[in-house]
Amino acid sequence: MSMDLRGHLDLLILAALRHTGPTHGYALIQALRDRSDGTFDLPEGTVYPALHRLERAGLVASAWNDDTGRRRRCYELTDQGRAALAAKQSEWHALVRGVAAILTPAQGAPA
Amino acid sequence: MNESPIDAYLDRLFDRLAGTGTGGRRALVEAEDHLHSAAAQAVAEGSDRAEAERLAVARFGDATDIAAQLRRAHISTADVLRRAFAGAWLLGAVGLLAIGVSGLLAEALGRLFGPHLVAGDTAGVTYTAERCAEYLRLSPGAPTCARAAELHHWGEVVEYRVAAGLLGLLALALYVAVRRRGPLRGPRWAPPTGPVALVATTVFGLAAALLALPVLAQAAFGDPAGIGANLSAGVVAAAVTVAAAVGGLHRIRTAG
Numbered sequence: 001m002s003m004d005l006r007g008h009l010d011l012l013i014l015a016a017l018r019h020t021g022p023t024h025g026y027a028l029i030q031a032l033r034d035r036s037d038g039t040f041d042l043p044e045g046t047v048y049p050a051l052h053r054l055e056r057a058g059l060v061a062s063a064w065n066d067d068t069g070r071r072r073r074c075y076e077l078t079d080q081g082r083a084a085l086a087a088k089q090s091e092w093h094a095l096v097r098g099v100a101a102i103l104t105p106a107q108g109a110p111a
Numbered sequence: 112m113n114e115s116p117i118d119a120y121l122d123r124l125f126d127r128l129a130g131t132g133t134g135g136r137r138a139l140v141e142a143e144d145h146l147h148s149a150a151a152q153a154v155a156e157g158s159d160r161a162e163a164e165r166l167a168v169a170r171f172g173d174a175t176d177i178a179a180q181l182r183r184a185h186i187s188t189a190d191v192l193r194r195a196f197a198g199a200w201l202l203g204a205v206g207l208l209a210i211g212v213s214g215l216l217a218e219a220l221g222r223l224f225g226p227h228l229v230a231g232d233t234a235g236v237t238y239t240a241e242r243c244a245e246y247l248r249l250s251p252g253a254p255t256c257a258r259a260a261e262l263h264h265w266g267e268v269v270e271y272r273v274a275a276g277l278l279g280l281l282a283l284a285l286y287v288a289v290r291r292r293g294p295l296r297g298p299r300w301a302p303p304t305g306p307v308a309l310v311a312t313t314v315f316g317l318a319a320a321l322l323a324l325p326v327l328a329q330a331a332f333g334d335p336a337g338i339g340a341n342l343s344a345g346v347v348a349a350a351v352t353v354a355a356a357v358g359g360l361h362r363i364r365t366a367g
Contacts, residue, residue, distance in 0.1 A: 025141055026148045043172025044149070048141050049180035052134055056184065073141050 009050050010059075011092060012040065014077065014085040017060060022076035024065070025051060051075055059084050116164040117146045120174060127178030130194075132298045134185035146171060190299060197286075197295060198302035202311060204282035209315070209347050211276005217343035218269045229339035230264035232257065233329070268340045308359030312352055319348035 016031045017023070023031070028051075029044045054060045059081035065074040077085070114122075121143055128135035146167045153163035171177070221229040238246070238256055246259035253259035289295040322345030329338045 024144070026145045029145075043176070044145065044170050045142065045172040045177040046180060048138055048145075049177065049184040052138065052181065053184040056187075070144060071140065072144055073137060 008092075009042070009046070010054060011085070011088040013047065013050055013054065014059065014081055014088065017075060017077050018082070018085060022074045024072040024074050026072075028075065054081070116161065116168045117143070117150060120146065120168045120171070123174040124178055127174055128181060130298045130301050130303075131182055131185050135181060138181050142171065142177075193300055194303050197290070197300045198307045198310075200282070200286050201302050202307060202314075204279050204286055205311065205351065206314075207275045207279025208283060209276075209279070209351050210272050210344075211274075211279055213344040213347040214269050214272025214276055216347060217272065217339050220339040220343055221265065221269065224335075224339070226261055226265055227337075228335055229337065229343070230261045230268050231336035232260060232264075233334050233336045264337070264340075268343075304362045305359060308355045308362060311355035312359060315348045315355060316352040319345050319352055322348060 012032060013028065016028055016035065019035065020028060020031050025048055026044075029047050032040050032042075032047075051060060051062070055062055055075070058078060060075045061078050062073050062075045065072050121139065124142055125139055128139060131138075146164070149167035149170065150160070150163040153166050154160055158166065217229045238260060243256035243259070246256060246263050247253060250259040250262040253262055286295075290300065322341045326338055326341045326345055329335065
């Protein structure tokens with residue numbers, strides 16, 4: 001199954017980066033796919049514009065790395081990115097609680 | 112030899128990232144690494160090389176979409192304003208230059224067919240005594256009021272236009288200088304080719320159409336007096352329209 005991730009991609013990338021630590025785009029996409037058990041099967045190239053946008057916003061930092069013999073751009077969270085992730089997580093949890101409250105039938109109400 | 116799917120994809124992405132500068136170049140390196148990593152993984156899992164590359168490209172996403180997202184990621188409002196400024200400067204210079212060329216064309220028409228064709232008044236146009244006196248004062252050698260008015264209009268149709276053209280030439284030379292060696296060099300100040308071609312095609316096309324109307328009307332009524340003024344401007348506007356449209360289409364083809 002794949003889901004429409006528009007609007008949530010920044011949160012997912014920031015969260016995945018917190019989990020993986022400094023990493024390059026390909027590994028980050030694999031982490032997103034693996035951690036979501038295949039649910040988030042987005043066009044892989046869309047992660048790079050998102051990473052670039054997050055970097056311009058100061059939420060991630062990047063540098064070239066050729067430790068593996070291949071020149072790769074590695075990304076990591078900045079302090080500002082960690083704070084933004086915490087804020088986005090709070091918003092997400094509030095949204096989930098609100099949606100769940102509406103979707104879950106109230107006790108005693110007809111199903 | 113067939114180009115590999117990854118190379119073909121990177122070529123398409125490269126074309127669509129024109130003007131994005133460092134960010135686009137970096138994205139291209141990342142895309143290349145990503146696609147080769149994905150293909151290598153697929154080969155390791157048993158796919159043949161060509162199939163692995165096709166799969167990697169398909170999973171990466173449409174080159175046009177990815178490039179558009181990268182453009183949005185790297186082009187800020189300030190970038191848009193910078194490029195719009197450069198485009199407006201270029202369009203303004205070309206517009207003034209076109210006016211100048213239409214002045215030269217009007218002069219050529221006037222020399223070939225007489226100034227009446229370019230600056231003459233249509234039948235029935237009359238002037239007040241005060242206006243005639245003013246025209247005759249400005250052109251003391253003119254034998255009649257109509258001839259004096261014609262000389263005055265000649266100045267408006269030819270000399271003012273040529274002066275505008277010289278201003279356009281100066282603006283264009285300055286534009287080329289600041290783009291090549293001045294503060295406006297580099298892709299951040301590159302005018303957006305597509306929008307500039309579209310605006311030029313629309314504006315000059317409309318101008319050509321509007322100028323053609325009185326020319327056709329005068330031709331229909333068989334009164335050529337002053338027709339050269341609109342004819343010269345219309346011909347130049349039409350030529351610029353065609354050039355802008357061809358340039359725009361070429362840009363679409365190379366990007367598409």
